[in-house]
Amino acid sequence: MxxxxxxxxxxxxxxxxxxxxxxxxxxxxxxxxxxxxxxxxxxxxxxxxxxxxxxxxxxxxxxxxxxxxxxxxxxxxxxxxxxxxxxxxxxxxxxxxxxxxxxxxxxxxxxxxxxxxxxxxxxxxxPCLTPMSEIAGRLSVQEGAKYLEKTFGGRGVLLGGVPGVERGKVAILGGGVVGMNACKIAVGMGAEVTILDISTARLAYMDDIFQTQITTLVSSERNIEKIARESDVIIGAVLIPGAKAPRLIRREHLKLMKKGAVLVDVAVDQGGCFETTRATYHDDPVYLVDNVIHYCVANMPGAVxxxxxxxxxxxxxxxxxxxxxxxxxxxxxxxxxxxxxxxxxxxxxxxxxxxxxxxxxxxxxxxxx
CATH class of the missing domain: 3.40.50.720 (NAD(P)-binding Rossmann-like Domain)
Incomplete structure (x- = not known):
């Protein structure tokens, strides 16, 4: 051939x-x-x-x-x-x-x-999606941390904090490969991390791995509203193989979020899990909707x-x-x-x-x- x-x-x-x-x-x-x-x-x-x-x-x-x-x-x-x-x-x-x-x-x-x-x-x-999901998950927190900086329009919050100052809050929607890898980096950076998933078995697994370093929540409308209000960075990491991603963060949720908070949609290739997602590129990766920064680069692993x-x-x-x-x-x-x-x-x-x-x-x- x-x-x-x-x-x-x-x-x-x-x-x-x-x-x-x-x-x-x-x-x-x-x-x-x-x-x-x-x-x-x-x-x-x-x-x-x-x-x-x-x-x-x-x-x-x-x-x-x-x-x-x-x-x-x-x-x-x-x-x-x-x-x-x-x-x-x-x-x-x-x-x-x-x-x-x-x-x-x-x-x-x-x-x-x-x-x-x-x-x-x-x-x-x-097997062929996993390596890119691993990379995108790890990059998602790096990018979220960067655009949280005031010079990029963010809230001016350091995810790891310093002694005497509270840490930044990261929420991750989805506990699959992307979510697991995002969690590793967020925990490693010292952030206060919450992960949501519809599977209690998956949440139990994540809890066993990270123990007291993270908070696990069942993905529900009430809990999504809660993390929208509290988070500095939200990572969209939901995947339904071969199908469109569900829209978990809707436009009305943005009005609950802090000014200068950051949304990172790793599911943008599958349509995105934020209602306000639109694909962007590495040279112009972010845009603002209702004072919330959106990072929606459709080929994140291409950066490395x-x-x-x-x-x-x-x-x-x-x-x-x-x-x-x-x-x-x-x-x-x-x-x-x-x-x-x-x-x-x-x-x-x-x-x-x-x-x-x-x-x-x-x-x-x-x-x-």
Whole structure:
């Protein structure tokens, strides 16, 4: 099979879908790899490294997209839709439940779409989403702390406080991978941390891990209002795999919040869990609504591109090798996690969460394999 790795074109996206190590792994299995020149520079990988690993460097995105299987990081943008064609295998983050236009384009052109974020093991683990969730969770508190500074329009509160002065208050909505990693950093910075989740079992686990360092609350309307009133930073860390995130902080909650408090929405790729969320970029990451600062960068891990690329490709490589070796149909028939990652095939929507988001007919992928 011929694989293509185009340069990411999303604004300030510095990650890359394949490292030179990945190229070597595919090449050893007899596959050919086309890498667009400059694709890895943002993550610190030079063209020469790809060439030495066995890749053929190509000048244009069109040449990389002409491959049988395209490996990316972020979802295609409208200017890339022209590369879609029947039987193209697209292996990347797709987040289709929050992207109706992209979904319909992929269905119309019969692209075979495998979404990193919906590849799921039998125990519910999301192996290709987890490393980016870990990074985004850790970054979320860093960014929240930064924009809490007065020079950035925040309240002027130091999360860790100092002797004789109360600590800053951080609330985290969701106790999954993002929430766990946000909690680690917030606790490490000395903040007063509250975490909310609908699962009492998850809260019990978090309580066992962090013990008296955090407060756990069941996610309810009353408790959300409570943390809206009290918090300096609120991290939105809720994920429903493959589906839109629930809107937990509504516009009316902002009027309860302190002037200069910060909202960080890590779920922005899935539509966001704040009603007032809109996607931003690293060069203009925040905006103000009702005196509350919103940080809603849709590719947070891109800020630490080398770490993110290495973590991501560690997780995606083996699944990608199976797709390249066997083709989509055979690979998905063989691998239940990949089958769950299949979002579009032969013009049909094969992920229930995406279908429900747009009222599209759902097709069980098992019936197509």
């Amino acid at each position: 011929i694989l293509g790795c185009p340069k990411e074109i999303k604004k300030q996206e510095y990650r890359v879908g394949l490292t030179p190590h990945c190229v070597s792994a595919y090449s050893r299995r007899g596959h050919k790899v086309l890498v667009q020149k400059g694709a890895g520079e943002g993550s610190g990988f030079e063209d020469q490294e790809y060439a030495e690993a066995g890749a053929r460097l190509v000048e244009t995105a069109a040449e990389a997209w002409a491959a049988d299987m395209v490996v990316k990081v972020k979802e295609p943008l409208p200017e890339e839709y022209r590369f879609f064609r029947r039987d193209l295998i697209l292996y990347t983050y797709l987040h289709l439940a929050a992207a109706e236009e992209l979904t319909r384009e992929m269905l119309e052109t019969k692209v075979k779409g495998i979404a990193y974020e919906t590849i799921q093991t039998d125990d519910g683990h999301l 591109a080398r770490t993110s690329t290495l973590a991501l490709t560690n997780a995606t490589l083996n699944h990608g090798l199976l797709l390249a070796d066997r083709g989509v149909e055979a690979a998905c028939a063989e691998s239940a996690p990949l089958r769950r990652g299949l979002n579009t095939l032969d013009g049909r929507c094969t992920h229930r969460g995406v279908a429900e988001a747009f009222g599209i007919a759902y097709t069980d992928p098992a019936t197509l394999l």
